[in-house]
Amino acid sequence: MNMNPQGETLPNNDSDVVVSVRIRVARNLAGFPFTGRASDTQRQEVLQMVTRAPLGGAFPDGLAWVNMNQASLQERQLLVERHLVSKHFAESALPRALGLGHNEELGVMVNEEDHLRIQSILPGFRLNEAFALARSFDQALEETVDFAFHQRWGYLTACPTNVGSGIRLGAMLHLPALRYSGEIERVKRAAKDLHLAVRGYYGEGTDAIGNFYQVSNQVTLGASEEELLQHFRDEVIPKLVDYERTARQMLLEKNRPLIEDKVYRARATLKVARLLGAEEATKLLSTLRFGIATGLLHNLSVERVEQLLLQVQPAHLAQLDPFAAEEEMGRLSRANLVRRSLGDYTEGSPEI
Amino acid sequence: MKCDHCDKPAVVHEVLIQNGKKIEMHLCAEHATAKGYILPTVPVTQILQQFAAAGKSIKAQKASAKRCEACGLTFAEFRQTGRFGCAGCYDSFMPSVAAIIERAQSGAVSHRGRTPKRIEGQADRAAIRRQLIKEIEAAVAAEQYERAASLQGRLHQLGLVQKPPTEPLP
Ligand SMILES: [Zn+2]
Ligand SMILES: [Zn+2]
Numbered sequence: 163m164n165m166n167p168q169g170e171t172l173p174n175n176d177s178d179v180v181v182s183v184r185i186r187v188a189r190n191l192a193g194f195p196f197t198g199r200a201s202d203t204q205r206q207e208v209l210q211m212v213t214r215a216p217l218g219g220a221f222p223d224g225l226a227w228v229n230m231n232q233a234s235l236q237e238r239q240l241l242v243e244r245h246l247v248s249k250h251f252a253e254s255a256l257p258r259a260l261g262l263g264h265n266e267e268l269g270v271m272v273n274e275e276d277h278l279r280i281q282s283i284l285p286g287f288r289l290n291e292a293f294a295l296a297r298s299f300d301q302a303l304e305e306t307v308d309f310a311f312h313q314r315w316g317y318l319t320a321c322p323t324n325v326g327s328g329i330r331l332g333a334m335l336h337l338p339a340l341r342y343s344g345e346i347e348r349v350k351r352a353a354k355d356l357h358l359a360v361r362g363y364y365g366e367g368t369d370a371i372g373n374f375y376q377v378s379n380q381v382t383l384g385a386s387e388e389e390l391l392q393h394f395r396d397e398v399i400p401k402l403v404d405y406e407r408t409a410r411q412m413l414l415e416k417n418r419p420l421i422e423d424k425v426y427r428a429r430a431t432l433k434v435a436r437l438l439g440a441e442e443a444t445k446l447l448s449t450l451r452f453g454i455a456t457g458l459l460h461n462l463s464v465e466r467v468e469q470l471l472l473q474v475q476p477a478h479l480a481q482l483d484p485f486a487a488e489e490e491m492g493r494l495s496r497a498n499l500v501r502r503s504l505g506d507y508t509e510g511s512p513e514i
Numbered sequence: 515m516k517c518d519h520c521d522k523p524a525v526v527h528e529v530l531i532q533n534g535k536k537i538e539m540h541l542c543a544e545h546a547t548a549k550g551y552i553l554p555t556v557p558v559t560q561i562l563q564q565f566a567a568a569g570k571s572i573k574a575q576k577a578s579a580k581r582c583e584a585c586g587l588t589f590a591e592f593r594q595t596g597r598f599g600c601a602g603c604y605d606s607f608m609p610s611v612a613a614i615i616e617r618a619q620s621g622a623v624s625h626r627g628r629t630p631k632r633i634e635g636q637a638d639r640a641a642i643r644r645q646l647i648k649e650i651e652a653a654v655a656a657e658q659y660e661r662a663a664s665l666q667g668r669l670h671q672l673g674l675v676q677k678p679p680t681e682p683l684p
Contacts, residue, residue: 199585304630311630316624320598322619381622382619384621384625
């Protein structure tokens, strides 16, 4: 349990640094070409087989299936913002579906680059739980369908970088101190030596908006699932978490006014802004998150900031306020939402 | 620059000071890995470009025209996208596949994780055994002992090792 100087407790699971964890398992059905090479008829067959497969006791109610071809642009964007689907999957035109289970902690993409991308995403450093959840779906499905498997290469995938266990372990880390202190590039290089991929907020080729970084293993072959998990859970992530915490301590010791200035300005801006863009809001909320984790801000929880971080994204905002779908209205609506949520909202009257 | 131990190009260059003497060391990827150096992971597209660059030789041209019997994908098409067309491609494009995977996977040569309860293709176990043994022999000949051990491990894991005949006690 982390205690900030005021004695307020932060939620467990290393959530001062670890925003969320994700396990992704790639699988393909035996007897069908991979998605990219399959005919539309075969893709439909894959869809039918997966969505109709009995899952047994672990999933008594099955999964809720979303037909991606019937989902609106806004709905698909919403799924991207929740990190439940890849951008590539959201924008594809192929027959495809998303299965959701366990309160959206489990997501199954059908007809991504591989027939199946089983994902489990949990807030905080709960890697074991995420691993168990993804695995339980993998195993439930394997009772009734045959996955493409090779004696030497293991589970086969469209891209040779995923072959073997087909498992990718990921963590979304909040690394503002490493960024402010200029150490992030060194950490990125070190991560590369550890065979890790470091990506931005929405995965490959995206920016680390708000100093959120996705870290994941690059090697999927030659180690057992448990070994991969153990290495990532007990060595890789603790090391990175430790770097960030040390950097935070150093910054507070040496540059406290600078950090206070950043954090309090962010809070002030969020409390008075009348127009807010999604990226600006993300950056400012990220700074609030940092302020809470370092004990500079009170009366505000990481959970509330996390919730806001999601709600200020364009598709989420448009869901709360249909007029916000238009960009200018969105900026207005976003600023109102944030002010209301941070408790300083009074209609029309400037409070500062 | 060539590797100190073989003719392959060196990728690791180190200057060490030992007993007050400067020692230069140049190692290829395989010898560097064998000595415990961790090489940065090379992105698949880059590996494929290396294959493309090597594509001038007749042998390489033949390889790129090679077609997977199961799905019709050519090796040249694979090189463009970095994606295989079907499970069969993994066998159709040997031995290039082994080289590509080993590089993409930081030198791992075979799966060591879970095996599904019901596996198809039990029939090609003999072929896999022959292939693995061939590669073990090649690895030993090239003094790539770690690689040989890893391949040997897979052979054991698959239950493909034939027990030596028990010798009668003296
Ligand atoms: Zn060498
Ligand atoms: Zn094929």
